[in-house]
Amino acid sequence: MIEIIQLIMDSPFLQRALLAAVLIAVVAAASGTFLVFRGLSFMAAGVAHAALGGTALGIFLQDSGLVPWFNPILGALLFSVLVAAFTGYAGESGLTQKMEVAVGVSFALSMSIAVFLMYYIPPYRVPQIWGYLIGDILLLNNIDIIMLASTAVLLGFITLMFNKEFVYVSVDMEGSIAHGMNARAYHYLMLIVSALAIALATKAVGAILVYAIMVAPAAASNELVKSVRGVIFSVFLIALVSELVGLTTSFVVFVSPSAIAGILAALAYLLALQIKRVRDRVHVEPKAEKTESDEMIDTFKASLVIDQENNHSHDH
Amino acid sequence: MTAEPLLEAQNLAVRYPNGEMALHDVSFKIKSPSFMAIIGPNGSGKSTLIKAFLGLIRPFRGTIKVNGFDSVKNSGKIRKMIRYVPQRDRIELTVPMKVKDIVLMGRLLKKLPPRFASSKDIKISRDALEQVDMVDLWNRPFPELSGGQRQRVLVARALASDGSILVLDEPLSGTDVESQDLIVEALDKYHKENDVSIIMVTHDLNPIHTLVEEVLLLKNTVIGIGEPCSVMDPELMKKVYGPTARIVEYAGHRYCMTRDSGIDRHD
Numbered sequence: 339m340i341e342i343i344q345l346i347m348d349s350p351f352l353q354r355a356l357l358a359a360v361l362i363a364v365v366a367a368a369s370g371t372f373l374v375f376r377g378l379s380f381m382a383a384g385v386a387h388a389a390l391g392g393t394a395l396g397i398f399l400q401d402s403g404l405v406p407w408f409n410p411i412l413g414a415l416l417f418s419v420l421v422a423a424f425t426g427y428a429g430e431s432g433l434t435q436k437m438e439v440a441v442g443v444s445f446a447l448s449m450s451i452a453v454f455l456m457y458y459i460p461p462y463r464v465p466q467i468w469g470y471l472i473g474d475i476l477l478l479n480n481i482d483i484i485m486l487a488s489t490a491v492l493l494g495f496i497t498l499m500f501n502k503e504f505v506y507v508s509v510d511m512e513g514s515i516a517h518g519m520n521a522r523a524y525h526y527l528m529l530i531v532s533a534l535a536i537a538l539a540t541k542a543v544g545a546i547l548v549y550a551i552m553v554a555p556a557a558a559s560n561e562l563v564k565s566v567r568g569v570i571f572s573v574f575l576i577a578l579v580s581e582l583v584g585l586t587t588s589f590v591v592f593v594s595p596s597a598i599a600g601i602l603a604a605l606a607y608l609l610a611l612q613i614k615r616v617r618d619r620v621h622v623e624p625k626a627e628k629t630e631s632d633e634m635i636d637t638f639k640a641s642l643v644i645d646q647e648n649n650h651s652h653d654h
Numbered sequence: 655m656t657a658e659p660l661l662e663a664q665n666l667a668v669r670y671p672n673g674e675m676a677l678h679d680v681s682f683k684i685k686s687p688s689f690m691a692i693i694g695p696n697g698s699g700k701s702t703l704i705k706a707f708l709g710l711i712r713p714f715r716g717t718i719k720v721n722g723f724d725s726v727k728n729s730g731k732i733r734k735m736i737r738y739v740p741q742r743d744r745i746e747l748t749v750p751m752k753v754k755d756i757v758l759m760g761r762l763l764k765k766l767p768p769r770f771a772s773s774k775d776i777k778i779s780r781d782a783l784e785q786v787d788m789v790d791l792w793n794r795p796f797p798e799l800s801g802g803q804r805q806r807v808l809v810a811r812a813l814a815s816d817g818s819i820l821v822l823d824e825p826l827s828g829t830d831v832e833s834q835d836l837i838v839e840a841l842d843k844y845h846k847e848n849d850v851s852i853i854m855v856t857h858d859l860n861p862i863h864t865l866v867e868e869v870l871l872l873k874n875t876v877i878g879i880g881e882p883c884s885v886m887d888p889e890l891m892k893k894v895y896g897p898t899a900r901i902v903e904y905a906g907h908r909y910c911m912t913r914d915s916g917i918d919r920h921d
């Protein structure tokens with residue numbers, strides 16, 4: 339134990355990794371949860387891959403001398419915001435299917451752009467693009483952490499302020515607008531801030547695993563926990579524990595910490611499904627029987643009423 | 655309250671982006687306050703009319719006003735007066751909302767962020783649930799309720815909220831006779847005690863025909879408007895529901911028979 343603490347104290351990259359793990363858990367709790375509520379979990383993958391495409395564009399612009407000051411991370415942020423805006427636009431009517439399609443199209447477009455630009459980028463910089471696919475939480479620098487931290491704090495604050503709005507937009511978009519809430523603004527706010535946070539998290543865990551961390555804990559919690567606040571809290575815990583176990587494992591064995599975290603998060607979801615199934619078997623069966631017979635009685639009553647009324651009108 | 659009519663449509667037409675003309679040449683006026691019903695077969699534009707006067711869809715032609723406020727220019731003012739319950743299938747069940755969260759939504763939507771529930775909000779919400787006999791389920795997950803129970807909770811959401819106009823899109827669909835009576839009585843009591851207007855879409859006039867003051871019969875345009883009895887005209891019914899609809903007169907009562915509503919009795 340003391341050895342580990344000593345190790346952490348001595349190695350800034352570990353400190354950064356631990357901090358990143360906490361921040362990513364915050365992002366998962368704040369945006370993963372609402373994306374899953376919204377039925378939009380796929381957007382996490384779309385945004386992460388858009389970040390990759392944006393990085394490719396950034397490197398290209400910088401390297402070709404077209405826009406020398408252009409930092410690749412700007413490209414990543416720009417692309418992910420575009421994906422969020424596009425998805426939001428497709429889903430303004432509140433239809434989730436349309437948003438899913440928009441995410442799919444932007445996913446494909448971003449990856450195509452990335453592959454296209456790879457031919458024009460000096461080979462030594464190509465790994466930087468792949469870095470976004472795999473990610474490495476142990477290679478983050480101070481600027482990465484500062485950016486991730488500021489978006490995570492912003493996201494956390496916005497979620498604290500507006501979580502009811504985000505829930506209302508997901509539950510009843512039409513009703514929320516009719517009651518005078520500016521549902522459209524919250525709809526975009528939620529998608530765009532989530533996208534920024536996911537893009538920055540992608541640099542740490544990689545496009546593929548960011549999906550696991552954003553979505554699996556939220557999906558698992560949504561199966562078992564029956565209140566919005568409970569889900570947010572439980573997502574934070576699952577994501578954090580997965581990340582920390584991943585990091586710790588990587589000290590002992592030679593593995594990618596994010597890979598372990600992703601596997602654990604996915605397992606949490608499988609476990610939740612299993613628990614739910616067992617729970618349903620125990621609790622719901624007697625209930626289900628009851629409602630069924632209640633319904634039968636109701637139908638029977640209803641048919642009696644109709645019979646009576648039929649008799650009335652036929653009498654005539 | 656005001657001399658302005660509750661609803662006033664002038665030559666209103668609504669078209670969806672796909673080219674579907676859901677409403678055309680709609681002109682009518684309903685006095686305020688009122689307990690009114692909008693009826694008509696599936697796809698006749700009932701929900702579309704509601705969305706038009708709530709300002710959720712722009713008219714293609716013409717205007718519609720609520721208490722004198724234009725649905726496009728003054729939608730903000732209209733929405734302050736409105737409490738709206740959409741058709742039940744428009745409520746997403748993917749979010750773990752409790753019954754209380756749904757009912758409180760009616761109150762919190764009228765506040766500003768962060769929309770904390772005060773003890774007054776909670777009391778009013780419990781009272782509203784009491785009226786539809788659902789207060790025992792206060793802490794139950796909303797998605798786990800039966801369809802009819804969910805419908806009652808949504809009605810409670812409207813009762814708990816503030817605003818002088820309640821708009822309910824098919825609050826009786828999928829409910830048994832008992833629930834219907836309960837919902838209708840709660841609405842009627844509320845209408846009489848609080849001087850609020852109620853606008854409800856329904857397929858079945860049976861449970862409400864003695865309570866509603868005005869009925870608007872739609873089939874993409876206004877087919878009939880007036881008191882329930884005058885709308886229950888054999889010719890009108892045939893026009894809307896097809897030749898199988900019949901009005902039967904028996905012992906001084908009128909019964910309208912449609913496949914849609916079963917039998918509808920009119921004194």
Ligand SMILES: Nc1ncnc2c1ncn2[C@@H]1O[C@H](COP(=O)(O)OP(=O)(O)OP(=O)(O)O)[C@@H](O)[C@H]1O
Pocket residue numbers: 670671672674675676694695696697698699700701702703
């Ligand atoms: N979002 C939409 N896009 C395109 N057409 C639509 C849309 N919503 C409704 N319509 C069309 O407008 C017409 C009226 O629909 P509306 O939902 O108003 O009917 P309704 O009277 O409420 O029917 P129901 O009893 O089934 O609820 C229908 O023909 C429908 O196909």
Ligand SMILES: [Mg+2]
Pocket residue numbers: 700701702741823
């Ligand atoms: Mg409808």
